[in-house]
Amino acid sequence: MLDRERRLPVNQDLQFMSLAVEQARIGAREGGLPIGAALVCDGTVLGVGRNRLVQQSSVIRHAETDCLENAGPQPPDVYARCTLYTTMSPCQMCAGAVLLHQVPRVVIGENRSWQSSEEHLRAHGVDVVVLDLEECVDMMNELLARHPELWSWG
């Protein structure tokens, strides 16, 4: 048990990523895409969000943008101390939102299902961390098995 505990990367990033995973699971239960996000500043959660394509027919409320919107406008010095957690590698729009608001760090649950912006983020100086969590991969695999039309739509 102790060995197992030592092997697990139980740290703050995993703790905050669990909030994003929770949002993704809520989204899945709503019939939506299982992608969630959380915005954290100095250990304080400013907002959480999830993809709303199905729920609100939204083409701009991805997990990350929904999360930023729910957190509301923040002063630049707050964004500058934030980490954005997202269960899946961000699309170009969400990566652009990170650059727009100058969030310096993005922690990604998995990038096996989708990856289009990590190089762009890193080229702009964003610290990009990929946790590669099976839990996040499994959520997307389940979606692709049950509702492939949602993914091609989203």
Next chain:
Amino acid sequence: MLDRERRLPVNQDLQFMSLAVEQARIGAREGGLPIGAALVCDGTVLGVGRNRLVQQSSVIRHAETDCLENAGPQPPDVYARCTLYTTMSPCQMCAGAVLLHQVPRVVIGENRSWQSSEEHLRAHGVDVVVLDLEECVDMMNELLARHPELWSWG
């Protein structure tokens, strides 16, 4: 008069840009940022939008994203025939939205006040046209003279 008419680039792009300018002016009257957009497919306007930072405290509803959201989800073959008109050069988030939805053409009113994504768009194959309209420059100059805090916030 005829000479003047011949010199003016009175074409379809200017016609649709006038819808974006109208949105920007509505935004200014609401006390918001004077930036507007219109999404057009095969000569049909699918939606218009404007920046909603002030009006809705929104950090994701820029003119372009508001416009895409108002147009609602479109099939890929519709986006593939669209032009997005915007009074000001898009930020990284809005450029990312263009790439996400694979809109192949962006027509920009002016890029003297702001420019951060045109190279990125062109690198991804987007046809970027800058009209450099004094009308659009004037709207931004007026904002910067009267409410510089809005621009630094936005």
